[in-house]
Each structure stands twice: as structure tokens, then as C-alpha cells.
Amino acid sequence: MLTDGVALTDHHCHGVVAADLDRPGFERLLSEGQRGTFDSTIGLAVRRWCAPVLDLAPHADPAEYLTRRAELGWREVSTRLLRAAGTTRWFLDTGFGGGTSEFAASAGGEVREIVRLEQVAEQVIAENGTTTLPFEEIEAALRERARNAVGLKTIVAYRCGLDFPLRDSPPAIVAQSRLTDPDILGWLVGLGVRIGVEFGLPLQFHTGFGDTDLRLHRADPLLLTDFLRTTAGSGLSVMLLHCWPFHRNAAYLAHAFEHVRLDLGLTIPYVGQRSTAVLAETLELAPFDSMLYSSDGYGLPELHYLGALLWRRGLGRLLDEWIGEDVITPADAERLVIAIAHGNAARAYPE
Ligand SMILES: [Zn+2]
Incomplete structure (x- = not known):
């Protein structure tokens, strides 16, 4: 397939658990909800595709898989699966799931940081107390962190929804230890926009499905339409992450707005064969220069590996079909693979 062996830039993922896991612990991480189980599309994918990386036959049963995983130990399992992904650049959201140095030891390749706005703000609030919002300190801390980062990330979708009120100035209200107030979040995203433009850093948005903290209807990227209209032409690059089941809505936004890009991280490992x-x-609608690759792997290195493998298979099969039907030439198909695998990320992110 055209996608075999192409080097990937995983522009959004997280660290892996640095401990051996029992079956409930493993299955809990094989889900975004309360029903983690091998009896699912992603469970089938682990058995089919990850088992051979651990020297087992494809479709090994769950007990056999977990016994072999324990025998090898988490370090060896992480090293094997992360290296088998064929990813040469990893952009790690360090707001959740550990730092870059632990990850680099297993993954190899280049590991860079994505800074999560809410995590930095809440850390500053914890240090300053919650009576007044320490907005100057939050801005200073974010600027400091942005200097070594390749991008910024916001989880405003989780905290109040993507129809937040964008603000230039901080609201005169008491700070919260866990930020959920729409005005504070709208100011924080506005700060992310200003810093993103100034430092040339893309701003990533969680959109679409995620863990049970989320109200999914508030995570539809179409709720960002006014925000995107406001930030068009500002120099900011906006990354819509995950997107499922709103991937068509996200594709429309990438079609409509030049500064919007999107990925199917998290989505691809979960939908498996689909x-x-x-x-x-x-x-259908996303311009070819707007799509990026990511795994959104978190906790289990299986998720980073399946993100890569199922992306290679999915896009490879789609392009084989297009070539077979004379929709695209093999040379154009190869250019498309390279663009999504790493070319578009190289253009959107700083060196
Ligand atoms: Zn993530």
C-alpha cells in the first residue's frame, strides 16, 4: 500500500502508563467511557494487530495477550509498540498523561510539547489562591511555556462547550480552582489566540467524542463558526482534533476557512476497520492541505500503534480504490499520503 513506511508526525498524543496493568486496568484504558472491554471494535484491533508485535499469533485471546504483555513488562511493550508505529515526530499534550522525557525514552524520534491552556492557568491559580483571577501571572506563565512548545491546546469543549464567549479582557470575577466559567474560559482562549499568533503556534481544540466529562452536543466544531470568522486572517492556525461523529462538520469548516485544519486522532483507533x-x-470536503495525522494515543501504547496502523490501512485502501477507479493518479495519491502523514504538519507548526 502507498501508506506503508511513510514517516508520520503525530501532531497530538499523550504519554503512556509507566506501570504493568491487570485486565480491568487495561480495559479501562481501552475506552473513553465506563465500559472498557475487549469485546469491542478496538478490542478486536488490539488482538489482531498488536498481538504480533508482542510475538503472538494474530487474534490472540485477551488472556493470552495480557499474560504476554505482563511477561515482557510495560517498558518493553511500550518500546515495541511505539517504535512499530513508524512515527518520527511526536507532539505531546503534556496537560494529561506525563511529560516529554519519559515518553522519548520509549518512543524514540523527536518529542515536542503542546501546552494545555487550562492546565497552566489552573496551576497558576493553585499557586496564587482563588480570590481574584491572577490574569497577569497566567499570561506570564503561558508565554514562558510557549517559548519551547510547538503548539497550544484548549479543552474548552469539556469545560463549557465550544460556543464560549471570546473575550479580549479578563472578566472581573473570582477565580475557580477548576475553570468552568464561560467568561474566564473565553478570555483564556482569547489569550491563547494572541500568544499563538505572536509565537506562530497553532491552537488545538478538542472537538467531538471524548471521556464522560464531556457533553458531546457542546463539542460539535460547528459551534466554533463565529470564533473562526473572528480569527480568520489573524495569522492563527486552528486545529480541530478527533471530530467524530462531527468529522463532516469539521471537514466543512476546513473547506470554509483557510486557517482551519483537522485530524481524526482518537477516532481512527476506535472505529477500527471503518x-x-x-x-x-x-x-469529501476537507481540502487535502487541511488534514493532519494524529493518534491521540493516551495511556496504552497500543493506541499510538493502532492510530498509525489503522490510518495506514484506511487511507491505503481508500487510495487503492480511487486509483482503481481512475479518480486519482498514483503520483497524486502519493503526494496526498505524504501531505497528511507529515507534510501539512511541517508547514503548520514551527521547526
Ligand atoms: Zn488528546
Whole structure:
């Protein structure tokens, strides 16, 4: 397949658990909800594709898989699966799931940081107390962190929804230890926009499905339409992450706005064999220079590996079909693979 062996830039992922896991611990991380289980599409994918990386036959049963995993130990399992992904650049959201140096020891390649706005703000509030919002200190801390980062990230979708009120100035209200107030969040995202433009850093938004903290209807990227209209032409680059089941809505936004890009991280490992269909639905409207690769792997290195493997299979099968039907030439298909795998990320992110 055209996608075999192409080097990937994983522009949004997290660290892995640095401990051996029992079956409940493993299955809990094989889900975004309360029903983590091998009896699922992603469970099938682990058994089919990850088992051979641990020297087992494809489709090894769950007990056999976890016994072998324990025998090898988490360090060896992480090293094998992360290196098998074929990813040469990893952009790690350090707001959740550990730092860059632990990850680099297992993953190899270049590991850079994505700074999460809410995590930095809440850390500053914890140090300053919650009576008044320490907005100058938050801005100073974010600027300091931005100097070594390749991007910024916001989880405003989780905290109040993507229809937040964008603000230039901080609201005169008491700070919260866990930020959920729409005005504070709207100011924080506005700060992320200003710092992103100034430092040339893209701003990533969680959109679409995620863990049970989320109200999914508040995470539809279409709720960002006014925000995107406001920030068009500002020099900011906006990254819509994950997107499922709103990947068509996200593709429309990438079609409509020049500064919008999107990925199917988190989505692809979970939809398994259906990755071909989801990629096809996204490419219905998303311009080819707007799509990026990510795994959104978190906790289990299986998720980083499946993100890469199922992306390669899904896009490879889709392009084989397009070439077979004479929709695209093999040379144009190869250019498209390289663009999504790493070329578009190289243009959007700083060196
Ligand atoms: Zn993430």
C-alpha cells in the first residue's frame, strides 16, 4: 500500500502508563467511557494487530495477550509498540498523561510539547489562591511555556462547550480552582489566540467524542463558526482534533476557512476497520492541505500503534480504490499520503 513506511508526525498524543496493568486496568484504558472491554471494535484491533508485535499469533485471546504483555513488562511493550508505529515526530499534550522525557525514552524520534491552556492557568491559580483571577501571572506563565512548545491546546469543549464567549479582557470575577466559567474560559482562549499568533503556534481544540466529562452536543466544531470568522486572517492556525461523529462538520469548516485544519486522532483507533469510511467522509470536503495525522494515543501504547496502523490501512485502501477507479493518479495519491502523514504538519507548526 502507498501508506506503508511513510514517516508520520503525530501532531497530538499523550504519554503512556509507566506501570504493568491487570485486565480491568487495561480495559479501562481501552475506552473513553465506563465500559472498557475487549469485546469491542478496538478490542478486536488490539488482538489482531498488536498481538504480533508482542510475538503472538494474530487474534490472540485477551488472556493470552495480557499474560504476554505482563511477561515482557510495560517498558518493553511500550518500546515495541511505539517504535512499530513508524512515527518520527511526536507532539505531546503534556496537560494529561506525563511529560516529554519519559515518553522519548520509549518512543524514540523527536518529542515536542503542546501546552494545555487550562492546565497552566489552573496551576497558576493553585499557586496564587482563588480570590481574584491572577490574569497577569497566567499570561506570564503561558508565554514562558510557549517559548519551547510547538503548539497550544484548549479543552474548552469539556469545560463549557465550544460556543464560549471570546473575550479580549479578563472578566472581573473570582477565580475557580477548576475553570468552568464561560467568561474566564473565553478570555483564556482569547489569550491563547494572541500568544499563538505572536509565537506562530497553532491552537488545538478538542472537538467531538471524548471521556464522560464531556457533553458531546457542546463539542460539535460547528459551534466554533463565529470564533473562526473572528480569527480568520489573524495569522492563527486552528486545529480541530478527533471530530467524530462531527468529522463532516469539521471537514466543512476546513473547506470554509483557510486557517482551519483537522485530524481524526482518537477516532481512527476506535472505529477500527471503518477507518476507510471515516477518512472517505472527511475527504469529501476537507481540502487535502487541511488534514493532519494524529493518534491521540493516551495511556496504552497500543493506541499510538493502532492510530498509525489503522490510518495506514484506511487511507491505503481508500487510495487503492480511487486509483482503481481512475479518480486519482498514483503520483497524486502519493503526494496526498505524504501531505497528511507529515507534510501539512511541517508547514503548520514551527521547526
Ligand atoms: Zn488528546
